[in-house]
Structures are given as C-alpha cells and as structure tokens.
Amino acid sequence: MTNTNPYKFLQGGGEMGKLIRSIDWSQTAIGDVATWPAELKIATGIMLSTPFPMYIAWGKEYIQLYNDGYRPILGATKHPQAMGISTRETFAEIWHIIESMFDGVMDGQAVGFPNFMLPLDRNGYVEECFFDFSYSPISDEDGNIGGVLVTVIEITEKVKTLADLQQAKQDLETAKGETEGQRDQLKRFFMEAPAAICVTNGPEFVFELINPLYQQFFPERQILGKPVLDALPEIRGPVYDILKGVYNDDKTFEGNELLIPLARYDGGPMEDRYFNFIYQPRHNSIGKVDGILVFAFEVTDMVNAKKELEKEKDKFKLAILAAELGTFDMDMTKGTMEWDDRCRELFGIDHEEIVTYEKDFLQGLHPDDKERVIKVIERVFNRSESNGFYDVEYRTIGVADKKVRWLRAKGQAYFDNEDKPYRFIGSVLEVTDKKQEELRKNDFITMVSHELKTPLSALSGYVQMLHLQAAKNMDTFAGSILGKVGQQVKKMTGIINGFLNISQIEAGKIPLNKRKFAFADLVNEIIEAYTIIAPDHSITNHIYEPIIIHADYDRLEQVLLNLLNNAVKYSPNGKKIDITSKVTGEMLRVSVKDEGLGIEPSDVKKLFDRFFRVDNHHTKAIPGFGIGLYLCSEIIRLHEGRIWVESEIGSGSTFIFELPIMDSTEYLPK
Structure with missing residues (x-):
C-alpha cells in the first residue's frame, strides 16, 4: 500500500515533513489530520515551509511538531520520539522551568527571552544550553488560543564565545599595569581570541590593534593604523557618536543587535549588518581614558532570521482572517463558553453578553435538528465512543433576523486523566448555499x-x-x-x-418506525430468504448472545440485504459468507464477512459516499449505481449508530455496523 498526502499544508518540510506525514495523528491528542483546526494546519504549513527553527506545542497536552531547523536542538536522544508526544515528556528535566511559560501563553501571554539558559539532557548528559526564543499563542481570528508557537535560535556557541570574550575583557583589565612583556602576551591573546577584538587609540580612534576575526568583518580593507572615520567613513553618525560618548564620559556601552550599514570591501555596496558589541574605555597609568577596547560579534544572520519569522507570523494571521470561520471554546473547568463575532453572526445573536450553551447554542438550533445535535455532542464527550471528535451539520435560526442557516461544525474535545472532558474547541462554517x-x-x-x-x-x-x-x-x-x-x-x-x-x-423525510424485536429473528428470516436467491453461497449466522434492539425492522432488513447482495456480487469465487452479532459495551456490533475481491485502501474512505462505485476491471461488469452503501450508512446514522469496512485485496471484506441495544436480559430464555 502506498501512502499519499492529500493535504497541501503537509507538503515538503524535508525529513521532518516526511516524519509528520508518517504518523497516525488520530492516535494522538491532536486527532486525525482531517480534523485539525485551520490555525493548526496553517501553522504547520508555515513551519514546514521555513528553514528557520520552529516548533509547535498543540493543545493542553502540548503535543509537539517541529521542522528540520529545530531538529538539532533535540540532540541525539530526544529525536525522533519527540514528534507527536507531549512536551512534558520530551523536556521532563526542565518542565518545572517552562511549564508556567507554556500555560501563560495558552492564557494569551506571549513570552520571549534572549540568552536563556536551560539544562538539557539531549546527548546522554546534562549540558547548559542557551537560546534566543519566543513563545507565542497560536490563535484564530478572534484570539482563541489552541497551542504554542515556539521560534527559537540556539546561541550556545555564541554565548560561550561571549563568555570567553568577557573573560578576555577581565584578563585585559588585569594586564593593564603589566610590563611590556605582558603587553606582548596580551597582544598575542587578542590575536588568538575567539571573538572579534580591536583597540582604538586617542580621540580620533586610531586602529591600534585588530585581531583576525575583527578583520574578517572587512575583507581586504586596510584599517590598521587609520582613524576610524578614514578607515570606515560609513559609521559617521550614531555609531561614531556612541564612540565619542564612551571616550568622553568614561562609560561602557553595550549594543545588542544594533544596525550598522557597512561595506565589506572598499567601494563595495552598503549592507545592513547587525552587531552585538561592547565599547569599553581604556585607561592610562593615571586613570584617564586614552582609547577604547571593542569586543564585537556579528548577528546579521540571526536578526534576519527573526525578521523572516515575523513575516511568517503575519502570513499566519492573515490566513486565519481569510478563512471566515466562526470559532467556539467551551471550558468545562471554568464553566464558560466563548464565541467569536462570526460564530455569533451565524447563530443570529445580536446581544453583547456572554454566550451560554443553554441560552444561545441550544436555543439557536433548528427544532428539527436539536435532538440529533445534542446526542452527537453527548457522544463527543464520551471518549470511548468518539475520541472527542466532532463533525456535524445542522441548521440555526437567527434570534434577531430569524434567518435559517446551514452550518458545518467541526471540533475536538479534550479529556483529563479520568476521561472527563475539560475543553471543547472548534469552528463552524456556513454551508447554506451548498x-x-x-x-x-x-x-x-x-x-x-x-x-x-x-x-x-x-x-x-x-x-x-x-x-x-x-x-x-x-x-x-x-x-x-x-x-x-x-x-x-x-x-x-x-x-x-x-x-x-x-x-x-x-431531506430528513424518512421517519423510523421503531419497535422492540430480537435481532436474531431478523437475521434468520433474511438468511432463509436469501438462501433461495443465492443457493451457491453458504451463509452462516454467529450469534453469541440473545439481543433485543429498538429499531426499524424494515430499514435494518434493507441494510442487511444490501450487504448480503454485495457479498454475493463481489465474491464470484468465494462461497462462504459469515454474519456475526455480538454485544460490545452498550452497542450491538454486526459484521458481514465475505471471501471476495477486497477493496483498495484508497477506495475505502469513499465507499459510503453517494453514487461512488469502485472502478476497476473486476467491477465493470457488476451492475449498480453506487447508492446501496450510501443508503445503509444513512439508515445506520438515523439509528445513532456507525458503519465501516475492513478489507484486504484478494482476501475479502468485512462490513461492520453498530447500533444501540436494549437490556438483553429481557430476552433471556426462561
């Protein structure tokens, strides 16, 4: 079977893109990719399309997604298992440090720190790691927050370099009063230092000493021995004023990501370059300033990376606005429900008060849809039945305008360790025209x-x-x-x-004529009749316990006959058909298994769509319009059940449906 990617937002992304596409997200707290909210899809698409380190922690469980740029931060021991699991698990050793930050972001408080140290165990030992990072909320157009977007650049090596630079500075201060021999030693230290260093002399700031790393800022430019304005005339202005201030006021200046337009070559083009630097006054033997020590580090690439990340954030916000979705957020812990303006509009609400489930949501539903939607939500809040997935169509009647609108609602409920729902988040889209x-x-x-x-x-x-x-x-x-x-x-x-x-x-015009009956009676009656129709096939009925259901006898007969008819039509060489009925929880599970052709995985998801027919050389000669299975799925849905298929090419298919059952003790033999 060949995996395909039907989602454009999951395209590309290098190795991490492949890893994300290989994961069955329906087994995680995020849920199946098809159910992801628009903001998560957009954030993931942006993350996979950028080379800069990005990381998403989604939902209350902070389930992780990350791109190739972020991958090195996880070291040798945290990847690839970090993908799709909780941040709490991956970064257990620092969770006590970052937990409050994550929770704050989920409450709308973005945070960011430069030079932030975290003790990470990512290569089999704990090491001090430094980062420039920001934690930003991933929200929809109305500010409802579903997760955390982490933009991060590791600066561990840069911090170590700056630490070496600071050490060099201290060593320099210690060496001020030393002999000429000590001066020579200090000069050698400057020349070998891992940071860019220069020394200027006098009020004209003549370059007295530059080390190789400082010279690399200006390849082929002769600056040693020249006054700073002769060597670098482009710094005339704010940077030169800073130098004069340090010299005249005897005060150290530290610049962080300061923009300094500079040319790399004599006569070369001007470039916007950014630097972190320290201007330190140098004193003579009587304590008077006679020059300036410069410690510098170019951070142009890092600053440009941050700017690109900001652009990507802006694209993300614009995409959310263009989606025209209404959003809702139910917090069961706080007992609140928040709707954005679009959601209020779709329910025809004209008041500015806080919306409630009873007053606004239920009252806004069309009377013919209310009972069905309530039951759908009850199933959503039952983790074992739905895994919290919400997908339903219904009508609303506007309180103010009395307008009837058709909506498609999708969402996800989140559960605590006791499987109790604590959050229900989703979106609604108007589909009236459709x-x-x-x-x-x-x-x-x-x-x-x-x-x-x-x-x-x-x-x-x-x-x-x-x-x-x-x-x-x-x-x-x-x-x-x-x-x-x-x-x-x-x-x-x-x-x-x-x-x-x-x-x-x-059109919702088929009423169900429900009554209580023993399901075995229905199956036996169908098998007896079908044995005459298909004498070449052996139909076996497996009933594990007496079961009473409350359902429409004729409609379920139609479902079983359709499944049996398909089993016969698509099993030209298979003679055996098994019907199995058993109780699973509070549901009756019925399966019809054949030994037929089997179904391609790509066709399974579309099998219950209206007018869909499997199109291959085996099925062309088999008559049909592709409506039978669609009718079966709708009849089962009207009974508040579900239907699906399990199949393997060449090994046959098993069609399965579930229905609510009555108390089976009513039918136990006396």
Whole structure:
C-alpha cells in the first residue's frame, strides 16, 4: 500500500515533513489530520515551509511538531520520539522551568527571552544550553488560543564565545599595569581570541590593534593604523557618536543587535549588518581614558532570521482572517463558553453578553435538528465512543433576523486523566448555499423518480397480463421472455426506489418506525430468504448472545440485504459468507464477512459516499449505481449508530455496523 498526502499544508518540510506525514495523528491528542483546526494546519504549513527553527506545542497536552531547523536542538536522544508526544515528556528535566511559560501563553501571554539558559539532557548528559526564543499563542481570528508557537535560535556557541570574550575583557583589565612583556602576551591573546577584538587609540580612534576575526568583518580593507572615520567613513553618525560618548564620559556601552550599514570591501555596496558589541574605555597609568577596547560579534544572520519569522507570523494571521470561520471554546473547568463575532453572526445573536450553551447554542438550533445535535455532542464527550471528535451539520435560526442557516461544525474535545472532558474547541462554517443546492437536486430526483414510477407500474401490469395470456396459450417461449422482462422491470423499480430513499433521507423525510424485536429473528428470516436467491453461497449466522434492539425492522432488513447482495456480487469465487452479532459495551456490533475481491485502501474512505462505485476491471461488469452503501450508512446514522469496512485485496471484506441495544436480559430464555 502506498501512502499519499492529500493535504497541501503537509507538503515538503524535508525529513521532518516526511516524519509528520508518517504518523497516525488520530492516535494522538491532536486527532486525525482531517480534523485539525485551520490555525493548526496553517501553522504547520508555515513551519514546514521555513528553514528557520520552529516548533509547535498543540493543545493542553502540548503535543509537539517541529521542522528540520529545530531538529538539532533535540540532540541525539530526544529525536525522533519527540514528534507527536507531549512536551512534558520530551523536556521532563526542565518542565518545572517552562511549564508556567507554556500555560501563560495558552492564557494569551506571549513570552520571549534572549540568552536563556536551560539544562538539557539531549546527548546522554546534562549540558547548559542557551537560546534566543519566543513563545507565542497560536490563535484564530478572534484570539482563541489552541497551542504554542515556539521560534527559537540556539546561541550556545555564541554565548560561550561571549563568555570567553568577557573573560578576555577581565584578563585585559588585569594586564593593564603589566610590563611590556605582558603587553606582548596580551597582544598575542587578542590575536588568538575567539571573538572579534580591536583597540582604538586617542580621540580620533586610531586602529591600534585588530585581531583576525575583527578583520574578517572587512575583507581586504586596510584599517590598521587609520582613524576610524578614514578607515570606515560609513559609521559617521550614531555609531561614531556612541564612540565619542564612551571616550568622553568614561562609560561602557553595550549594543545588542544594533544596525550598522557597512561595506565589506572598499567601494563595495552598503549592507545592513547587525552587531552585538561592547565599547569599553581604556585607561592610562593615571586613570584617564586614552582609547577604547571593542569586543564585537556579528548577528546579521540571526536578526534576519527573526525578521523572516515575523513575516511568517503575519502570513499566519492573515490566513486565519481569510478563512471566515466562526470559532467556539467551551471550558468545562471554568464553566464558560466563548464565541467569536462570526460564530455569533451565524447563530443570529445580536446581544453583547456572554454566550451560554443553554441560552444561545441550544436555543439557536433548528427544532428539527436539536435532538440529533445534542446526542452527537453527548457522544463527543464520551471518549470511548468518539475520541472527542466532532463533525456535524445542522441548521440555526437567527434570534434577531430569524434567518435559517446551514452550518458545518467541526471540533475536538479534550479529556483529563479520568476521561472527563475539560475543553471543547472548534469552528463552524456556513454551508447554506451548498445545502440548498443539494436539496434542489434531491427535489429534482424525487420528482423524476415519482414520474418514472407511474409508467413503470403500468408496464409491470401489462407484462403480467401478457404473461398470463402466454401461459393460457401454452406459449413457453413468450412466457420465458416475459419473465425476463418482468425481472428487468423489478430491477428498474428497485433503482427508482433507491433514488427516492436518497432524496427522502437527505431531506430528513424518512421517519423510523421503531419497535422492540430480537435481532436474531431478523437475521434468520433474511438468511432463509436469501438462501433461495443465492443457493451457491453458504451463509452462516454467529450469534453469541440473545439481543433485543429498538429499531426499524424494515430499514435494518434493507441494510442487511444490501450487504448480503454485495457479498454475493463481489465474491464470484468465494462461497462462504459469515454474519456475526455480538454485544460490545452498550452497542450491538454486526459484521458481514465475505471471501471476495477486497477493496483498495484508497477506495475505502469513499465507499459510503453517494453514487461512488469502485472502478476497476473486476467491477465493470457488476451492475449498480453506487447508492446501496450510501443508503445503509444513512439508515445506520438515523439509528445513532456507525458503519465501516475492513478489507484486504484478494482476501475479502468485512462490513461492520453498530447500533444501540436494549437490556438483553429481557430476552433471556426462561
């Protein structure tokens, strides 16, 4: 089986992009990629498209995603297992330090620190690591926060270099009063120091000494022995004023990421370059300033990286605004529910007060959808049934404008260690135009189907009359032909009824005639009837316990007949079909297993879509319109159940559905 990536935002990203695409996110607290909120998808796409170190910690569990630029920060022991697990686990040794920062960001408090030290165990031992970083909230257009965006540049080596520089500075101060021999030693130290160092002399700041690293700032420019304005005339202005201030006021100046336009070569183009530096007054034997010591480190690449990250953040914010989604956030711990302006608009709310679940959400639902949506949410809050995933369509009636709108809502509930929901976050999108178009199509299908049924009924009657006449005349040939015509009329009637069922289900016009019955009775009746239809197949019924359900007998009969019919059609060489019924929790689980062709993995997700048919050389000769499984899924959905398929090419398929059950003790044998 070949993995494919249907999500454009997961494209690229190098090695970490491949790793992210290989993970089954449905098994993590983030949930399946298809359910990710827009802000997470956009943040992930931005992260994978940039070479700069970025890292996402999503949700209350702070589930981690990161890019190739961030990968080296994890060292040899934390990668690749860090991908898709909680920050608490990956950075357990420093969680007591950063936990409050993460929690603060989730409350809307962005943080950032330069030169921040963290003791990390990332290579089999604890080492002091230094970072310039910021923790920023990942929020939707209304500021609802779903996770933390970490932009970080490791500066451990730079900090060590600066520490060496500071040590060099201290050594320099100690060496001031030493002999000429000590001066020579100090000069050698300067020349070998791991930082860029120069010494200027007098009020004109003549370059008295420069080390190789300082010279690298200006390749091929002759600056030694020249006054600073002759050697570097482009610094005239703020930088030169700083030098004069240090010299005249005898005060050290420390610059951080200071912009200094400089040319690298004589006559070369001016470049915006950034430096961290220290201007330290140098004193003569009587304590008077006679020059300046300069310790410098170019940070142009680091500053440009930060600017690029800021641009990416701005793109992220614009993308969120363009999505036109309404967002909601229920905090069960605090007992609050927050809606953005778009969500309020979609529910037709005109007040400025705090919204509530009872007053605003439930009251805003269309009466015909309210009970169904409540049950969907109840399942969302049951982790074992839904894993917190929320995806539903419903109508709202605006309180102020009385306008009916169709909405598609998607979200995720988060659970504590006791599987109790503490947060429910999601978004809503208006799909009114789409639903109205579907309803118009359904009305058209219904009208055409009804119009076709009338002449088809007359044709069926005429065929029956001719069949009787042929029997009376003992015309066996005509009787045989008319029998085949009658079979085709029945097939056409079934097709039309299928279309009618589709339009009626989607219009919400099919009521369920529910009653209590023993499920085994239904299965046995179907098998008995189907044995006549498919005598070449062996149908086995496995019932593990007596089960009573409250359901529509005829509709479930339609589901089972459809699944059996498919098992026969797509099992030309397979003779065995197994039907299994058993209780799983509070649900009845029914499976229909065949030994047929099997289904390609790429087709499994679309199998229950309306009008979808598997298209390959094995199935072209098998008749059908692709509506049977769609009808089955809708009937099961109306029963508050679910249906799915498990299949392997060449080994057959197993169709499974679940339904709520009654108390099975009511049907125990006396």
